[in-house]
Amino acid sequence: MIIRDFRPEDAEALVNILKANQQYGHPDMDGPEAMLQVHRCQAAEFLVAEKEGQVVGLIRGTFDGSRAIIYLASVHPDHQRQGIGRALVQEIARRFKARGASSISVIVPGDADFWKKMKFRQTTRVMHAFPIDQVLEA
């Protein structure tokens, strides 16, 4: 298994992984077009796990020059509990540390147990506004 940077040709397989994990509720933010935009974003790290030539997981996040945050992580259900999630988290943490980050946060929509295992501790609450226009009209 290797962890490498996302390539545009990975998009279709990644959509299938997100769908298999019920994480594809926002194709506008997580679909192929959005993946290409993340890929082009200088602040972002967008990594995939590849096993025997097959893309089996992804992780993406950003570093703003001070703080790092993971927005999305997903491992195909057929390949979970084999250390792939840990490898993805540790590689993105290595990348962020190399850029200068001293901490890393994650947005967790569901079960937090994996993240607790990876030494993340709940300290803050994440609140979302969607669509963003709601904030402009508040």
Ligand SMILES: CC(C)(COP(=O)(O)OP(=O)(O)OC[C@H]1O[C@@H](n2cnc3c(N)ncnc32)[C@H](O)[C@@H]1OP(=O)(O)O)[C@@H](O)C(=O)NCCC(=O)NCCS
């Ligand atoms: C969460 C997820 C990324 C973990 O990936 P994974 O490849 O299965 O995780 P790993 O095999 O690397 O597990 C690392 C450790 O966490 C533990 N772990 C993994 N998932 C766990 C869970 N749901 N509950 C409790 N422990 C868990 C593993 O047992 C392992 O511990 P160990 O080394 O002591 O055995 C994956 O299960 C997934 O994609 N889930 C659905 C989507 C999701 O919830 N994404 C995260 C929010 S963005």
